[in-house]
Amino acid sequence: MAILEVDSITNSFGSVTAVDDVSLSVEAGELFCLLGPSGCGKSTTLRTIAGFEQPDSGQIRIDGTDVTTTEPNRRDCSMVFQDWALFPNKTVRENVAFGLRMNDVATAQRRQRVDETLSLVEMTDHAEKPPAALSGGQKQRVALARSLAFEPEILLLDEPLSNLDRKLREAMQLEIKSIQRETGMTMVYVTHDQDEAFTLADRIGIINEGHIAQQGPPATVYTDPTNQFVESFLGTTNFITCEVTATTAVEPATPEATDGGTAEIELTTPFGEPLSVPAVDRLSPGDTVTASIRPERVSVVTASSEPPASWLFTATGTVEQRLHRGSRIRYELAVGETTLVTERRIDERLGVDIGDSVAVGCQPEAITYFDAAGRRIR
Amino acid sequence: MSVTAAGLRDRLQNGELRGLLVAPIVLFDLLVFVVPFGYLLRISLTERTQRGAFVEGSWSIEAFQYVLSTPTLIDSFLFTLWFAAGVTALSLGISLLYAYAIWRAAGGLRVALLGGVLVSMLTAIVVKLFAVQQLFAPNGVINQGILATGVIQEPLALINSAAGAVIGQLYIVVPYSVLAIYSVLSSVDESLLDAARDLGAGRLRAVVEVIIPHTIPGLIVAGVISFTWSVGSFAAPLLAGSSAERTTGIAISDLLQQNFDWAAAAAMGLLVATTVFVALAVTYGLLSYTGGGTDG
Numbered sequence: 001m002a003i004l005e006v007d008s009i010t011n012s013f014g015s016v017t018a019v020d021d022v023s024l025s026v027e028a029g030e031l032f033c034l035l036g037p038s039g040c041g042k043s044t045t046l047r048t049i050a051g052f053e054q055p056d057s058g059q060i061r062i063d064g065t066d067v068t069t070t071e072p073n074r075r076d077c078s079m080v081f082q083d084w085a086l087f088p089n090k091t092v093r094e095n096v097a098f099g100l101r102m103n104d105v106a107t108a109q110r111r112q113r114v115d116e117t118l119s120l121v122e123m124t125d126h127a128e129k130p131p132a133a134l135s136g137g138q139k140q141r142v143a144l145a146r147s148l149a150f151e152p153e154i155l156l157l158d159e160p161l162s163n164l165d166r167k168l169r170e171a172m173q174l175e176i177k178s179i180q181r182e183t184g185m186t187m188v189y190v191t192h193d194q195d196e197a198f199t200l201a202d203r204i205g206i207i208n209e210g211h212i213a214q215q216g217p218p219a220t221v222y223t224d225p226t227n228q229f230v231e232s233f234l235g236t237t238n239f240i241t242c243e244v245t246a247t248t249a250v251e252p253a254t255p256e257a258t259d260g261g262t263a264e265i266e267l268t269t270p271f272g273e274p275l276s277v278p279a280v281d282r283l284s285p286g287d288t289v290t291a292s293i294r295p296e297r298v299s300v301v302t303a304s305s306e307p308p309a310s311w312l313f314t315a316t317g318t319v320e321q322r323l324h325r326g327s328r329i330r331y332e333l334a335v336g337e338t339t340l341v342t343e344r345r346i347d348e349r350l351g352v353d354i355g356d357s358v359a360v361g362c363q364p365e366a367i368t369y370f371d372a373a374g375r376r377i378r
Numbered sequence: 379m380s381v382t383a384a385g386l387r388d389r390l391q392n393g394e395l396r397g398l399l400v401a402p403i404v405l406f407d408l409l410v411f412v413v414p415f416g417y418l419l420r421i422s423l424t425e426r427t428q429r430g431a432f433v434e435g436s437w438s439i440e441a442f443q444y445v446l447s448t449p450t451l452i453d454s455f456l457f458t459l460w461f462a463a464g465v466t467a468l469s470l471g472i473s474l475l476y477a478y479a480i481w482r483a484a485g486g487l488r489v490a491l492l493g494g495v496l497v498s499m500l501t502a503i504v505v506k507l508f509a510v511q512q513l514f515a516p517n518g519v520i521n522q523g524i525l526a527t528g529v530i531q532e533p534l535a536l537i538n539s540a541a542g543a544v545i546g547q548l549y550i551v552v553p554y555s556v557l558a559i560y561s562v563l564s565s566v567d568e569s570l571l572d573a574a575r576d577l578g579a580g581r582l583r584a585v586v587e588v589i590i591p592h593t594i595p596g597l598i599v600a601g602v603i604s605f606t607w608s609v610g611s612f613a614a615p616l617l618a619g620s621s622a623e624r625t626t627g628i629a630i631s632d633l634l635q636q637n638f639d640w641a642a643a644a645a646m647g648l649l650v651a652t653t654v655f656v657a658l659a660v661t662y663g664l665l666s667y668t669g670g671g672t673d674g
Contacts, residue, residue: 052572072575073584085573089591098587102578146577 003028003186004049004077004154009058011044018044019055020210026154026203031180031187033197036207037233042190043082045207046156049188050079062153073102077154078147082162084139086131092142093118093127099150117149120179137168144176148183157189161196173199194234198222206230228290228374237292238340242267242275244287250278267291271336271360273313277369279377289377290370297366298342300333300350303357311361319356335360415651422644431640441641451646454629459653461615461625462608465547469604470597472548473555477596478585480556481563492560499553507617510546511537514618543611543619550614551607555600562596563589595665602661606654626650 002025011019019041026032034042047053049060051072060068067075078099087095096117100110118124121141131139140160147155157176161169177200180187191197197204198218205215208229214221225231232239246266265283267275275291283289300317301307307314317335329349333340340360344350352358369377389395425436426444445451480491498506514520514536521533536542566589574584612627626646633643 050576052575071580072572073578073580079573079576081569081573083567083569085567085569087570087573087588089588098574098579099577102574102583146573150578 001028002026003063004188005059005061006045006049007059007061009045009048009055009060011041011048011053011055017210019048021058022207022210022212023058024205024212024215026186026188028186029184030202031177031189031200033201033204034188034190034207035194035197035201035204035233036192038192040207041210042192042207043158046079046158046188046190049154050077050156051075076152077156078150078152079156079158080143080147080160082159084131084143084160084163086139086142086146088131091128091130092123092134095131095142096145096149099146103150105150113149117145120148120182121145136164137172140164140172144179148179148185153186155185155187157187159191160189162191162193169196170199176200206233208233225368226376228292228370228376231292231368231370235294236341237294238298240269240271240291240293240338240340242269242289242291244283244285244289245274246285247283265289269313269336270338271313271315271317271340273315273336275313275367277312277364277367279369283371283377288372290374292368292370293340293362293366295330295341295343297362298333298340299361299363299366300331300342300352301359302352303359305359307359307361310363312364312367314359314361317358317360319352319354319358322352322354333358333360418644418647421640422648424641426639426641431638432644438641441639441645444642445645445649450624451629451642454624454626455646455649457623458609458611458625458627458650461543461547461611461623462605465544465551465608465611466601466604468544469548469551469555470601473552473559473600474590474593474597476552476556477559477563477593478589480560481566481568495553495556495560498549499557503550503613504617506549507546507613510542510549510618514542514545537618538620540619540623543615543623543625546614546618547608547611550611551604554603554607558600558603559593559596562593566592598661598665602658605657609650609654609657 004024004026006022006024008021008023009019010017010021022041022045024032034045036042044053048055051067051070055068058068059066062076087098090098093114096114097110100113105113114127115124118127121144123138123141123145126134126138126142131142134142140163143160160176161172164172173196176187176189179185189197189200191200201218203215204218204221206213206221206229213233214226214230221230222234225234228239231237244265245268248264248266249262250264251262263279263283265277265279267277267289269275269291299308299311303316315335317333317340319331320334320339321330321332323330323332327346328343329346331342331344331350331352333342350358371377386395390398421432422441423437423439424441425433425438426440427433476491476495480488480495483491501509512518516533516535518536521536524530525533534541536545570588570592571584574588575581579587610627611625612631615623615625616628626649630643630646630650633639633646
């Protein structure tokens with residue numbers, strides 16, 4: 001059963017619409033990530049769930065109860081803030097006990113619960129210190145413990161790790177994940193870091209300009225994006241602008257189908273080789289289509305060898321750049337009027353030098369297509 | 379010559395002569411504070427006389443005996459303590475609310491609220507007290523406003539009364555008090571309020587639990603300003619109070635100008651100053667006990 005339901009909320013600040021008709025639902029025990037670039041409205045969405053912002057329209061339900069106008073202190077959720085917002089005049093123990101005290105938990109029970117939570121986040125030894133005496137990672141643990149201690153239904157996390165360095169951040173991601181498994185806590189986690197989202201999430205909602213572009217399990221949104229924003233936001237890719245030259249209807253549109261029938265479309269590409277792809281029949285000659293190939297799915301063979309017959313196209317290119325980036329090597333290939341980027345693990349490096357001529361292509365399923373409005377063409 | 383200059387520089391850098399750097403301040407303090415205070419002390423220890431301000435060159439504790447055995451002066455001293463305590467309590471309450479309002483306000487409203495404090499602070503005391511007289515007079519805006527609501531039938535005695543003295547004194551101390559509290563409050567992260575609310579605290583409780591502890595150093599400074607200034611108050615009780623509101627400031631002025639009894643006036647002044655010193659010492663103790671906000 002969905003424990004949190006956000007039902008088409010819209011938030012405006014003056015003329016700016018920060019959150020535009022966002023709907024999502026989170027199951028009990030699930031870790032849901034809201035992923036998006038800064039200023040996309042993901043934090044506002046979270047603050048609206050917590051009750052710090054009032055939506056202009058829409059409804060928020062926790063456990064089936066409408067809490068849209070409920071004060072933050074009466075909602076059964078708790079937030080871990082980006083800057084942690086620990087109370088500086090209270091010790092670690094007092095910070096963690098705060099929520100229990102506000103919820104009128106008896107002293108003995110409170111003490112026990114604080115001890116349990118501190119040991120869960122491995123901060124027992126620091127219980128009597130003031131927050132100022134802690135490192136960033138320790139503050140992060142205390143902030144987490146403070147919200148976990150009084151056992152809210154839902155834990156809201158607003159980029160809680162963005163102030164930590166990379167190593168610590170990665171360690172804390174795993175820790176949050178294991179705490180979530182251990183406690184079975186429902187979490188809504190806001191981040192702009194796609195690696196973090198992929199590491200943590202059971203499901204991801206990708207937000208762009210105030211609305212949800214796509215939501216689903218991490219693997220699905222990565223391999224099967226529904227629009228061009230999701231494709232570009234989740235990692236690097238090669239976008240190739242093509243033009244439709246001809247369409248041949250394969251299966252005519254039926255009255256029931258809303259999106260037209262299927263067709264075979266012909267595309268011109270900047271690398272000289274035409275493409276022929278099956279697609280829904282809603283394009284006409286002259287339309288712009290953007291093709292996307294992920295760097296790891298660009299296939300390359302040396303010019304002397306025969307390219308595989310299964311390739312969708314075969315173009316001739318020149319190696320322009322070769323960059324060693326730790327465990328991977330990045331190649332930039334000049335192909336026709338465009339540049340394609342490809343990456344190989346160090347042990348799968350291409351035997352090519354800068355200036356070498358190569359054959360470039362890819363498997364048919366390696367390309368995704370988007371129309372001028374950014375919608376996926378299937 | 380150059381050898382001495384280099385030697386001096388070395389000794390300065392080694393910290394041997396660091397004391398020299400505070401010399402100007404020490405000199406200033408000596409001239410404007412210690413010397414006059416010593417002079418006051420000396421006069422308070424002279425014999426009183428009917429034929430002049432005091433007997434030069436004499437030694438006596440007669441003036442202190444006189445001050446401590448004259449009921450009107452003791453009453454005046456006790457009244458001043460009560461007056462100062464009352465003004466301090468009211469000033470802290472008003473200033474905390476006002477500073478909190480500035481802190482929570484945004485943009486233009488914050489500027490306007492801060493501007494109001496600064497304008498009031500930079501207005502001469504006499505002008506301010508004249509404004510108080512106009513505002514709080516029986517036919518002034520405030521009394522007429524309350525009369526119009528029908529809550530009272532007769533105008534309230536808001537000036538030329540104890541209330542007037544307190545109101546006048548508040549006009550003087552509150553702006554300083556507000557700035558002292560706001561300066562501390564402005565360093566508090568507003569997300570602390572969100573965090574407290576999020577963890578289940580109601581609006582008021584969040585402020586009391588999280589914000590007030592943070593403002594204690596500011597409150598102490600505001601308290602010191604309000605109290606010391608009110609203990610020495612003269613203008614407000616004189617212009618906005620009645621003849622019953624005789625603070626030590628007024629009593630000393632009378633001793634100086636009407637009785638021409640400088641020895642007693644000096645003794646009274648020393649008693650007030652000692653009271654202020656004790657208050658400051660206690661506050662200093664409290665500040666060091668709470669860490670003076672350095673742990674904030």
